Amino acid sequence: MxxxxxxxxxxxxxxxxxxxxxxxxxxxxxxxxxxxxxxxxxxxxxxxxxxxxxxxxxxxxxxxxxxxxxxxxxxxxxxxxxxxxxxxxxITRETLEDLARARVLIEGKVTALALPRLGPEDFRRLRDLTHECEDAFHSRSDDSIRRATELNHAFHDHIYRAAGSRVLLPMIESLWLQSGPYVHAAAFLHDEARDPAGTHHHWELIEALERRDEAGATAALTRDITRAFSLLRNRLDTEEEEARAGQHG
Known part of the structure; x- marks a missing residue:
C-alpha cells in the first residue's frame, strides 16, 4: 500500500x-x-x-x-x-453536510480538469487501485478497512494530481483531512449484502474518464462522495429516532 x-x-x-x-x-x-x-x-x-x-x-x-x-x-x-x-x-450533521457539499463542488471541478490529462497508463493504475481496494474492503477487519481507506485516497489523489492545479489541490487535501474520520466511520457502516459495493462508483468513474465524458465522470464522483456521507446521515437519523423513543419510553 x-x-x-x-x-x-x-x-x-x-x-x-x-x-x-x-x-x-x-x-x-x-x-x-x-x-x-x-x-x-x-x-x-x-x-x-x-x-x-x-x-x-x-x-x-x-x-x-x-x-x-x-x-x-x-x-x-x-x-x-x-x-x-x-x-x-x-461527527455532526452540520459538518457532514458542509463537507459533502464542499467536496462535491471542488473535487468535481478538479476531476473535470484532470480528464483530458489522463491516459492509458493512468487508467491501468486506477483499475489496479480499485481491485486492491475491493480485496481489502471484503476482509472487513480494522486493518483491512484502514487499508481500503488508504487505497481509496490513493485512487482519488491520482486523478486530482493529474489536473495540475496548485491552488485547488491543497483545498482538496484540507477537505480530506477533515473528512478522514467520516470516511473511516462510513466504511464500517457499509453492508455488503444490502449496499452497492464500496468500489462500485470507482468503476463508473474510470469508464466515464476513459470515454472523456465530463458530465458522466462528475456524476460518478458525486455518487461516490455522497455514498459515504449518506451512510453516516442514515446512522444519525437512527440514533436520533432511538433517542426520542427512549425519552418517551
Missing part, C-alpha cells in the same frame, strides 16, 4: 497505528505522519490525542508533537478543548 508520498509500508507501531518517525526532519515528519493518520482514519471521531502517548509512538520528544497538533487545530482537522487537550472532532 502506498500513501500520497509514495511510502509502501503498512507497518504500524503501537495500538494507534502510527508509524515511528526518524529524527532528520523531525517537526515536518511528525506533522506529516499525524496528518496522514487523520486522512486515513487511524484516529476516530471524538478520540482524544495525548501528546505524551503520541510522542512515545512516534519515537520523538513532546515538542514537535505539540507543534503538529497546534497546526492541525488551526487547519480544523482537530479541535482544542477547554482543558487544553485535543481531540478529533465529533
Amino acid at each position: 502506498r500513501d500520497a508520498n509514495g511510502a509502501g509500508s503498512l507497518a504500524r507501531l503501537g495500538s494507534g497505528g502510527v508509524m515511528p518517525v526518524l529524527r532528520e526532519t523531525l517537526h515536518d515528519r511528525v506533522y506529516a505522519e499525524l496528518r496522514r493518520s487523520l486522512i486515513h482514519g487511524v484516529f476516530v471521531s471524538g478520540e482524544a490525542l495525548r501528546i505524551h502517548d503520541l510522542a512515545v509512538k512516534l519515537n520523538t520528544s513532546t515538542m514537535p508533537v505539540r507543534e503538529a497538533l497546534a497546526r492541525l487545530v488551526s487547519e480544523q482537522a482537530l479541535e482544542a478543548l477547554p482543558n487544553r487537550s485535543v481531540r478529533v472532532p465529533v
